[in-house]
Amino acid sequence: MKETIIKTDKLSKSFSVGGRQQHIIKNMDLEIYKGDFTVIMGSSGAGKSTLLYALSGMDKPSLGSIRYSGEEITKMNDDQLAVFRRKHCGFIFQQIHLVDSMSIMDNAISTGMLTGQKQKKLKEKAEKLFERVGISKEMTEKFPSQLSGGEAQRSAMVRAVINDPDVVFADEPTGALNSCGVKAVLDVLTDLNNNGQSVVMVTHDIKSARRANRIIYLQDGGIMGECDLGEYVSGDKVRHEKLRKFLQDMGW
Numbered sequence: 001m002k003e004t005i006i007k008t009d010k011l012s013k014s015f016s017v018g019g020r021q022q023h024i025i026k027n028m029d030l031e032i033y034k035g036d037f038t039v040i041m042g043s044s045g046a047g048k049s050t051l052l053y054a055l056s057g058m059d060k061p062s063l064g065s066i067r068y069s070g071e072e073i074t075k076m077n078d079d080q081l082a083v084f085r086r087k088h089c090g091f092i093f094q095q096i097h098l099v100d101s102m103s104i105m106d107n108a109i110s111t112g113m114l115t116g117q118k119q120k121k122l123k124e125k126a127e128k129l130f131e132r133v134g135i136s137k138e139m140t141e142k143f144p145s146q147l148s149g150g151e152a153q154r155s156a157m158v159r160a161v162i163n164d165p166d167v168v169f170a171d172e173p174t175g176a177l178n179s180c181g182v183k184a185v186l187d188v189l190t191d192l193n194n195n196g197q198s199v200v201m202v203t204h205d206i207k208s209a210r211r212a213n214r215i216i217y218l219q220d221g222g223i224m225g226e227c228d229l230g231e232y233v234s235g236d237k238v239r240h241e242k243l244r245k246f247l248q249d250m251g252w
């Protein structure tokens, strides 16, 4: 039996646009399992980012609840939620958010510093992670404005995982990358996952989606279907075919 790490109960998220309510996530009951690499897919505007923001406590749902290992984060105030997120969640955003006035090294270690870890240790850890995603030690002194889109995205990834979060949320983390960069980022996520950390990733890319063991397909604010792919094995044609067929059935 898999252990549930995140559980939503009738989760709903609406936005008010021009005085009208737009219901983006509707009464969603969803469980994310510990140690899973879960991928969320669905057409543009289906609510994937909205769901990720809610699950990670970045944004509050309109209705319903979210529990992390039984603890209801939807009851926390903003300060409690900030502490909770720092401790348990890492987030790689669809839009890259790096602080422009800091080098990418300082960006990377800033969340670790907030949890009271030693700067020297954090820097050593960050250097290793930067190296894994193809960013040299010298380059880590650069500021975000001096980087290419792909370099910025890989730097944001290092910052997101520096605290060894229980759950890494990634919203199209490979959008700005070439195939080499895509592989580097996915390899880091796969490594973390093999280490026992849970990953929840949104992607439009079938090759990236193959890294998951479970695919959830969103439509009209709900779960239209899901697919159990089993453990990731590089180059497994049967898994790939299963995923392709599933997405075809979903009308992707």
Ligand SMILES: Nc1ncnc2c1ncn2[C@@H]1O[C@H](COP(=O)(O)OP(=O)(O)OP(=O)(O)O)[C@@H](O)[C@H]1O
Residues within 6 Å of the ligand: 015, 016, 017, 022, 024, 042, 043, 044, 045, 046, 047, 048, 049, 050, 051, 094
């Ligand atoms: N802050 C907001 N205010 C109003 N509407 C919003 C807001 N954020 C998202 N939406 C709307 O909610 C819907 C879902 O947006 P969301 O960003 O979750 O889509 P998505 O599935 O991530 O799409 P994509 O694949 O293009 O990133 C869209 O119609 C969007 O316009």
Ligand SMILES: [Mg+2]
Residues within 6 Å of the ligand: 048, 049, 050, 094, 171
């Ligand atoms: Mg999105």
